[in-house]
Amino acid sequence: MEQNSTCSSCSHHGGPLKKVLMLMLIAFLATLIVNNVKKNKEIGFAPRTPHTITIAGTGKVTATPTIATTNVGLVTEKADVASAQTENTNKMNALISALKSLGIDSADIKTAQYQINPKYTYDQKNGSTINGYSVTQSVEVKIRDLTKISAVLAKAGDAGANQVSGIQFTIDEPKNLEAQARELAVQDAKDKAEKLAATLGVRISRVVDFSEVTPNNMPGPVPMMYAKDAAGVGGGVPAPDVQSGSVEVHSDVAITYEIQ
Numbered sequence: 001m002e003q004n005s006t007c008s009s010c011s012h013h014g015g016p017l018k019k020v021l022m023l024m025l026i027a028f029l030a031t032l033i034v035n036n037v038k039k040n041k042e043i044g045f046a047p048r049t050p051h052t053i054t055i056a057g058t059g060k061v062t063a064t065p066t067i068a069t070t071n072v073g074l075v076t077e078k079a080d081v082a083s084a085q086t087e088n089t090n091k092m093n094a095l096i097s098a099l100k101s102l103g104i105d106s107a108d109i110k111t112a113q114y115q116i117n118p119k120y121t122y123d124q125k126n127g128s129t130i131n132g133y134s135v136t137q138s139v140e141v142k143i144r145d146l147t148k149i150s151a152v153l154a155k156a157g158d159a160g161a162n163q164v165s166g167i168q169f170t171i172d173e174p175k176n177l178e179a180q181a182r183e184l185a186v187q188d189a190k191d192k193a194e195k196l197a198a199t200l201g202v203r204i205s206r207v208v209d210f211s212e213v214t215p216n217n218m219p220g221p222v223p224m225m226y227a228k229d230a231a232g233v234g235g236g237v238p239a240p241d242v243q244s245g246s247v248e249v250h251s252d253v254a255i256t257y258e259i260q
Contacts, residue, residue: 052208053196054256057189059181061249065169068149068244071112072156073138073163081116084135092137095159099141102151108142138163144172149242169244181251182212189255202259209256 074091078084119132197204
């Protein structure tokens with residue numbers, strides 16, 4: 001009798017549980033059917049492309065340069081290669097010593113060019129003949145104390161340099177300035193996008209693409225002089241007055257916004 005009573009209780013409680021399970025199964029099958037119908041409707045159609053606008057933005061930061069770079073060197077002409085090399089080497093060693101005497105570190109003096117070229121003469125009878133050789137050697141010099149630019153140029157001339165290619169002003173650590181310029185460029189693009197969206201009667205929802213073009217933020221070299229036959233750019237001549245001015249760091253971005 002007690003066993004039959006227990007089974008009756010199990011049957012009583014199992015009925016609602018079966019109904020719940022059945023309803024969950026029906027809901028699951030219904031969800032599968034709806035999803036399959038959606039998939040079948042999308043077969044043969046390209047995915048929906050969101051409506052977008054692409055806006056360009058520009059940012060600019062002005063700063064004072066911290067480094068000046070210039071190339072100074074020597075051209076030595078002699079009848080034979082050995083003589084030209086010997087004289088050029090001696091003068092270049094004296095030039096480098098003179099630069100170091102102004103506080104230029106060895107790490108900031110780098111050989112930029114070394115060439116040996118024949119010199120030719122031409123006449124109708126013999127054609128081209130070699131009548132000597134020229135040795136050209138130059139070093140790239142970084143000047144970290146901008147107040148010494150004029151002194152460096154004058155000292156180079158006194159040491160016999162007869163080549164100066166120019167001066168270029170740069171910033172030693174431009175990353176912070178580049179980040180500031182990028183922020184300004186992004187804000188510029190956002191402001192333009194919001195104004196355009198208001199004109200079109202739409203609203204911006206999110207960014208879907210971003211690209212940045214980083215131009216050469218440093219200005220070109222300031223032309224100086226090239227005096228092939230001069231004894232140097234110094235030799236009692238007043239040192240040139242070089243002004244560092246300022247440099248501009250730019251960032252150009254293109255941002256694509258989804259609109260609704």
